[in-house]
Amino acid sequence: MAEPQPPAIVEGATMGDVEDEVQSQTKSAEDRKAAAAMAKLDARDEDASSSHVDQEAASKALKNMRAPAAAAAEKKEMKKVKVEAADVALLVEELDLTKPKATELLKAHDGDAVAAMKAFIAV
Amino acid sequence: MPQPLSAKENSLFRQVIRNYEDKQYKRGLKAAEQILKKNPKHGDTMAMKALIINQQGKTDEAFALGKEALMADMKSHICWHVYGLLYRHQKNFEEAIKAYKSALKLEPDSLQIQRDLAFLQVQMRDYQGYVQSRTAMLQARSQVRQNWTALAVSHHLAGDLAQAEKVLTTYEESLKTPPSKTDYENSEAVMYKNSIIAEQGDYQRALDHLESAAKHNLDRLAYLECRAEYLAKLGKKEDAAKAYRTLLDRNPEHPDYYNKYVEVLDIAADDQAAKKAVYDEYAEKNPRCDAARRLPLDFLTGDNFREAAKSYLSLMLNKGVPSTFANLKHLYTDSFKKDTLGAVAHEYLDAKSTSKDEKEAVDGETPKGEGAALYYLAQHYNYHLSRDLTKAMEFVNKGLELVPNNLEFHMTKARIWKHYGNTQKASETMDKARNLDLKDRYINTKAAKYQLRNDETTKALETLGLFTRNDSPGGPLADLLDMQCVWFMTEDGEAQARKGNVGLALKRFHTVYNIFDVWQEDQFDFHSFSLRKGQIRAYVDMVRWEDHVREHPFYSRAALDAVNLYISMHNNKHLSNGVNGSADVNGEDAVERKKAAKKARKDAQKAEREAAERAAKQDPNKGKKVEDETKKKDDDPNGAKLSATTDPLGEATKFLLHLLQHSPQLIDVQIAGFEVYLLREKYILALRCLNAALALDPEHPRVHEQAVGFRHALNSKLDSLPPKVQEVLKAEFTVIPPSTDLKKYNTDFEAKHKDSSLHVIAAVNTRKLLGDDQATCEKDFLKLLDIKGVQFEDAKLALDVLKNWRSKEAQEFKAKCLSMWPEVTAFA
Numbered sequence: 001m002a003e004p005q006p007p008a009i010v011e012g013a014t015m016g017d018v019e020d021e022v023q024s025q026t027k028s029a030e031d032r033k034a035a036a037a038m039a040k041l042d043a044r045d046e047d048a049s050s051s052h053v054d055q056e057a058a059s060k061a062l063k064n065m066r067a068p069a070a071a072a073a074e075k076k077e078m079k080k081v082k083v084e085a086a087d088v089a090l091l092v093e094e095l096d097l098t099k100p101k102a103t104e105l106l107k108a109h110d111g112d113a114v115a116a117m118k119a120f121i122a123v
Numbered sequence: 124m125p126q127p128l129s130a131k132e133n134s135l136f137r138q139v140i141r142n143y144e145d146k147q148y149k150r151g152l153k154a155a156e157q158i159l160k161k162n163p164k165h166g167d168t169m170a171m172k173a174l175i176i177n178q179q180g181k182t183d184e185a186f187a188l189g190k191e192a193l194m195a196d197m198k199s200h201i202c203w204h205v206y207g208l209l210y211r212h213q214k215n216f217e218e219a220i221k222a223y224k225s226a227l228k229l230e231p232d233s234l235q236i237q238r239d240l241a242f243l244q245v246q247m248r249d250y251q252g253y254v255q256s257r258t259a260m261l262q263a264r265s266q267v268r269q270n271w272t273a274l275a276v277s278h279h280l281a282g283d284l285a286q287a288e289k290v291l292t293t294y295e296e297s298l299k300t301p302p303s304k305t306d307y308e309n310s311e312a313v314m315y316k317n318s319i320i321a322e323q324g325d326y327q328r329a330l331d332h333l334e335s336a337a338k339h340n341l342d343r344l345a346y347l348e349c350r351a352e353y354l355a356k357l358g359k360k361e362d363a364a365k366a367y368r369t370l371l372d373r374n375p376e377h378p379d380y381y382n383k384y385v386e387v388l389d390i391a392a393d394d395q396a397a398k399k400a401v402y403d404e405y406a407e408k409n410p411r412c413d414a415a416r417r418l419p420l421d422f423l424t425g426d427n428f429r430e431a432a433k434s435y436l437s438l439m440l441n442k443g444v445p446s447t448f449a450n451l452k453h454l455y456t457d458s459f460k461k462d463t464l465g466a467v468a469h470e471y472l473d474a475k476s477t478s479k480d481e482k483e484a485v486d487g488e489t490p491k492g493e494g495a496a497l498y499y500l501a502q503h504y505n506y507h508l509s510r511d512l513t514k515a516m517e518f519v520n521k522g523l524e525l526v527p528n529n530l531e532f533h534m535t536k537a538r539i540w541k542h543y544g545n546t547q548k549a550s551e552t553m554d555k556a557r558n559l560d561l562k563d564r565y566i567n568t569k570a571a572k573y574q575l576r577n578d579e580t581t582k583a584l585e586t587l588g589l590f591t592r593n594d595s596p597g598g599p600l601a602d603l604l605d606m607q608c609v610w611f612m613t614e615d616g617e618a619q620a621r622k623g624n625v626g627l628a629l630k631r632f633h634t635v636y637n638i639f640d641v642w643q644e645d646q647f648d649f650h651s652f653s654l655r656k657g658q659i660r661a662y663v664d665m666v667r668w669e670d671h672v673r674e675h676p677f678y679s680r681a682a683l684d685a686v687n688l689y690i691s692m693h694n695n696k697h698l699s700n701g702v703n704g705s706a707d708v709n710g711e712d713a714v715e716r717k718k719a720a721k722k723a724r725k726d727a728q729k730a731e732r733e734a735a736e737r738a739a740k741q742d743p744n745k746g747k748k749v750e751d752e753t754k755k756k757d758d759d760p761n762g763a764k765l766s767a768t769t770d771p772l773g774e775a776t777k778f779l780l781h782l783l784q785h786s787p788q789l790i791d792v793q794i795a796g797f798e799v800y801l802l803r804e805k806y807i808l809a810l811r812c813l814n815a816a817l818a819l820d821p822e823h824p825r826v827h828e829q830a831v832g833f834r835h836a837l838n839s840k841l842d843s844l845p846p847k848v849q850e851v852l853k854a855e856f857t858v859i860p861p862s863t864d865l866k867k868y869n870t871d872f873e874a875k876h877k878d879s880s881l882h883v884i885a886a887v888n889t890r891k892l893l894g895d896d897q898a899t900c901e902k903d904f905l906k907l908l909d910i911k912g913v914q915f916e917d918a919k920l921a922l923d924v925l926k927n928w929r930s931k932e933a934q935e936f937k938a939k940c941l942s943m944w945p946e947v948t949a950f951a
Contacts, residue, residue, distance in 0.1 A: 087847075094807045094848055096776070117851045121811035 166196025170205035200230035250281035308657030443491030544947035630762030632685035689775035824885035
């Protein structure tokens with residue numbers, strides 16, 4: 001790309017990392033030094049642990065850690081249920097739901113609006 | 124399409140970003156304009172400019188520009204990121220997440236975007252998404268411990284405990300050298316892992332891990348407590364007992380330790396002596412220990428209780444401990460204990476007064492015992508389970524004879540007046556108590572609260588003003604708002620509602636609602652902060668607590684008030700629209716309301732003038748502060764906009780949804796929910812509330828009223844509803860079958876509960892609903908006062924109903940009430 005990327009966009013005052021803030025807000029050289037020292041204080045563990053970590057072991061371990069996508073598969077299965085637009089509209093109207101929520105509820109009950117409504121109000 | 128810039132402009136662009144980060148918005152804006160002059164359609168610059176204007180408070184403009192920037196450069200991750208930030212600033216988190224995701228697709232390696240996205244996901248409780256983000260972040264920087272811990276936390280929150288533990292173990296195994304013993308982050312992480320193991324229910328493994336990895340943990344107390352708990356759970360009673368003894372030696376005031384210690388000791392449930400011995404041992408060891416002496420009162424019965432109560436009470440009263448009653452009142456649910464405690468206190472007092480003369484001769488100092496006993500008894504007779512207000516007043520007055528300037532006695536006296544229903548005297552007395560110690564914040568607060576209960580809103584604010592910050596620009600109210608003083612907002616709102624200032628009342632209730640929103644948002648900073656500090660256990664607790672924050676009674680009370688106010692607004696609107704004739708009956712009220720509104724307007728103008736004058740005075744040197752003030756200024760200080768809403772029920776629903784979600788066990792919530800949904804003609808939702816209420820308390824008077832009302836409404840409406848809705852309603856509404864003769868059903872109900880004033884009110888209400896003549900219903904309310912044991916609160920309720928009906932009987936009813944309860948301010 002022809003355009004150099006900006007270092008990073010930091011969110012408004014309170015949201016960014018304190019470290020970043022400290023660095024960006026300081027002006028004079030002395031302040032900068034103090035800030036660097038302070039940042040180090042916080043980052044102490046970071047530096048220390050990086051030397052401890054066995055990089056290879058860590059990355060190998062990482063590979064084993066992919067979470068199975070079971071949840072996603074389940075969701076896909078749900079999608080197969082066909083729902084009537086009129087039923088969705090009915091649920092939106094009667095149960096004060098958003099459209100996606102209403103659709104989800106209907107799908108959970110095989111598209112049966114009456115069963116869905118009954119389940120919704122079951123105490 | 125990336126849009127190339129010349130070298131000079133490139134450096135300008137970097138300057139814009141730097142200026143933004145340094146909050147030099149004006150300079151940044153200038154630089155951005157410079158770039159845009161040459162490249163008017165440069166998306167990134169436009170986006171940065173939007174971000175800067177947004178920080179200057181011009182949100183709408185910023186949004187327009189942000190959108191334009193996106194149009195100019197759809198493929199720029201900066202534009203998308205900025206767009207997300209703008210949404211995030213508006214608290215539209217869902218849209219923000221979408222924008223961040225688009226930005227991330229364009230620039231998958233940006234740590235910044237990834238991090239912003241992750242925090243939003245956990246804030247929105249999208250745990251699956253959070254796990255993904257955290258995994259990506261760990262892959263980017265796997266040498267940082269924080270990232271490992273964070274991934275474990277994300278699995279933990281998503282409910283996958285085993286995976287969370289695995290992550291932590293993996294990290295530990297990848298360490299070449301063990302971390303130092305004083306490494307706080309490590310110490311916390313070990314305890315965190317331990318808590319995850321325990322949460323999986325595998326206590327043996329948790330115990331082993333605790334003994335091996337956490338033996339010398341920096342959090343000593345947590346180690347000891349977990350150890351005791353695991354041992355107890357595993358049934359190793361002897362070891363557990365030892366562990367609990369260690370804990371008790373550290374802190375002999377912790378009730379939990381005693382309870383659990385006794386539990387693992389295997390003492391037979393009815394062996395009170397053995398149980399007591401456990402406590403006695405610690406009482407002896409620690410002469411000043413309160414818990415070991417007080418806690419046995421919880422389980423002792425009969426003579427054992429009398430004995431223990433006597434020794435405990437005399438000990439406390441001799442010392443003159445003012446909180447004695449507060450410490451014991453939880454025992455009053457047991458009627459035997461209630462009577463015994465009262466009798467013991469009486470005995471103590473009798474003994475004291477006969478031996479008084481000799482005692483004073485012996486030691487020079489004034490004996491505390493008598494005063495303390497009088498104070499105890501005054502509270503005893505003032506407490507709702509053992510109430511006898513005449514006696515309570517008697518003891519308070521005796522106490523005041525003994526120590527005329529005692530703050531506690533005056534305070535209790537005020538409380539007794541409150542229970543009499545005399546808010547006027549209660550407020551005066553509490554203010555007198557306040558004057559005895561002007562530096563005491565507690566009594567100041569109490570006095571203000573009692574003034575609010577007596578509808579003296581201005582005075583209450585003045586009282587509180589003695590303790591708020593002097594220099595806050597908006598006066599005491601602004602400071603109370605800054606300090607998130609929820610109790611004041613609620614009490615003031617209720618007082619304003621009683622006075623008929625609907626706008627102000629709504630304003631206060633909305634304030635409470637917003638304060639809870641702020642609390643919800645406050646957690647945002649902690650997603651990064653807690654991880655950086657390594658305090659994960661506390662963080663997880665916090666996240667879980669936040670999920671329940673709206674269960675707090677502070678919320679349910681203010682929200683219920685708001686919902687009820689909105690319902691009455693809706694009803695009033697329909698009444699005045701429908702029946703114009705009856706409006707004059709309420710004329711008096713209307714005139715008064717107009718007067719009040721006029722006065723409020725004048726006050727507001729005056730306040731504005733004063734503020735302007737103050738600002739003018741400060742202007743030359745404190746320009747910036749004034750700017751802050753104007754920014755903070757409320758555009759609707761009296762809630763005029765809120766009270767002018769055209770959709771009160773919609774507004775009510777906003778409050779209601781949180782209530783139904785977080786406090787479904789409160790019957791008042793279900794009752795209010797039914798009311799709102801019925802008025803909105805959402806029959807299925809109304810039925811849901813009704814059924815929930817019926818499950819909570821089928822005999823509740825209001826629930827009866829609503830059930831009959833529901834059947835009545837269905838009888839006329841059912842056929843016009845969609846067939847599927849009809850089917851659901853037919854199947855799920857079973858309490859009153861469709862063929863029921865509602866009038867007879869109601870009369871039966873009334874006969875069944877004829878001794879309970881609240882039920883009678885409900886029955887009469889229902890009769891009116893079913894079309895009975897209003898005049899006869901009104902007459903029936905007069906009979907209400909003949910019911911034995913009727914309380915003035917119930918009569919007040921009936922009076923409100925009569926007023927609502929604009930009944931001519933209201934005056935007579937009120938007069939009759941006043942003759943029955945001469946002390947009640949509301950009837951005067």
